[in-house]
Amino acid sequence: MAHTTTSSTDIRGALRGAITATVLAAIVLLPSFTLHLERAGARTTIAPHWSTLAWGCLAVFVVQLLRPLLLPRFPTVKLPSLPCFEPGRHRALMLAVLVAAVVWPFFGGRNSIDIATLTLIYVMLGLGLNIVVGFAGLLDLGFVGFYATGAYTFALLYHWAGWSFWEALPFTGAMSALFGFVLGFPVLRLRGDYLAIVTLGFGEIIRLLLVNLVGLTGGPDGIAGLPKPTVFGLPMTRNPAVEGGTTFHQFFGLEFNTIHVVIFLYLMALTLACITLYVSNRLIRMPIGRSWEALREDEIACRSLGLNPMKIKLSAFTLGAMFAGFGGAFFAARQGIVNPESFTFIESALILAIVVLGGMGSQLGVIVAAIVLTVLPELAREFSQYRMLIFGLVMIVMMVWRPQGLLPMKRHQVEVPR
């Protein structure tokens, strides 16, 4: 008897919860998806879509009612952690992946190579931001500012001084690193979330300056006609730019084909991404990397051990900015045009999402997340209008469900046998 009373109050409670949730859902849906605003000439009228409201409410009601029943039935999803290999096999596997990555574009289509190049740019940016956010634990919402600095440094050097991509490349990284250093210096003593907002402010200031300094940067139109990188001085164009010059296809006696330059750009992006991966992989094992991690875990403990938090933070911030600068220069050379539109806050959020989704600090995770977040939208083009909506949702769900990311970083540790 007692048992039935509890179950009936359970049902009543569940029903009440479901009805409340449905009413709330209805209120949320009314101004957004039901009462649709339509412009009729100068007047705005309302075209109600009652069916959307009904289906939405029904869905919320059913889900909310069944949730207590379904929740324990769900097996707790266990995502794979990083597979552990012996050093020898690990190296062989890495080599195999690398060879596959180098070889496939020669057989792949132009479109997929293009997407792969874009993905590799994001891999590089993700790895750069991973140093700042993942290793050192400094939330940087203005990372795109350094990306823009790199891109514009190359564009301006070409536009005003006629420098080629390879001549400008070291300066792009140096310039972004300098920006990171100068901007980081005053603000890095701020605590976590204040730092996030200040970096966001910096990112926006850089973009607004690029828009408004029309004389220097070309304003909203940006700078166009940037040259593609050359292969050891051989331009990959149909005809040499200067009289008597040799182009890539003439030098090697090949038929001119525009796919060559696409493959070349892909290989370059791969090289840059690999360098970023290698460098950051080494850095985290060096004393400086260890102190980044120590700082992330506990700043006060770190300081009492005699480490200078300012220096440590600044080094992470500057290095992260440098990689963003290289990424930006390559991006500018690949597009052939830079304009401020490419460097909005959404781009920062996307790079941050890559780091967070992959698992802060986990390099493999960042690479996987970069691939997922750039390839998925390309595959689901018919859903492109839902892209950003889903993107925001993924960020929330990931934080609630698995804040450590898809492939969380593993600490290097040795267990002492007892």
Next chain:
Amino acid sequence: MSNFLPELLQQLFNGLSLGAIYALIAIGYTMVYGIIGMINFAHGEIYMIGAYVGLVTLSAVGVQGGLPVWLVITLMILIAVLVTAVYGYAVEQLAYRPLRDSPRLVPLISAIGMSIFLQNWMALGQGARDMAVPALIPGAMRFGGEGGGFEIFIPYARVLVIAVTVVLMVLLTLYIRNSRMGRASRACSQDMHMANLLGIDTNRVISFTFVLGAMLAAVGGVLIALAVGKLNPFIGFIAGIKAFTAAVLGGIGSIPGAMLGGVILGIAETLAAAYISSEYKDIVAFLLLVLILMFRPTGLLGKPEVEKV
């Protein structure tokens, strides 16, 4: 030179009405930060949704529906407040409550996700284009302007913005000072754990804070929609950042600080637009944010925070 004073007065008025809106939004930031110490990044989007709900209500009632204008505006504000209260509640329940005890950055990232989600939610529902809001309160007061001098132009819609804001600020101050819930929320912002031990339902206080912040932002949204005459799903982002700047300027966690910060920021921005260049007004706001955080992170009326081990 004779035009200097009237022009300055005009700019101060414009700045004051802009600052009033910032202050309304900033209170939401400052209250949430005061209680759970997180930056509710999605707060600007709540303001945008408030503006949309106002427009939907206005269109549903009908501009020429025969109702008196004051009733229409009251309806717009009331319905916007009710709907955004639900939004504020839902956002807290879905995106922040499960993360209550996680490291600081986790709820911040979730909040950024929520901000992106809400922007695109509205853009999908109502279209991403600018929507025009019919001018309910046309006309303006004019002073001066005789003999070719500068004419001060004070639109009634902007007067309404300032008037409503002042009334709300007074009500809010009284409510926080005297009501049971206001006392509970002040107790929570001093020491959440202790308040809990003393029998305050802290979860309710947190929900209440989000709801109250959302309501004030919604009023700001409706008022700005009426004053500016157009809106789109992306107005919340910049307004949110600026309101956050205002909250930091006044000292985050302090309600009078948010009001003061909003007014100062609004005036600074308008003066920069008038006397430097209108393209640089956003830069001025961001620079102000950076400078305050660098030199006085506690803001004008804030108390310094000591981190204990």
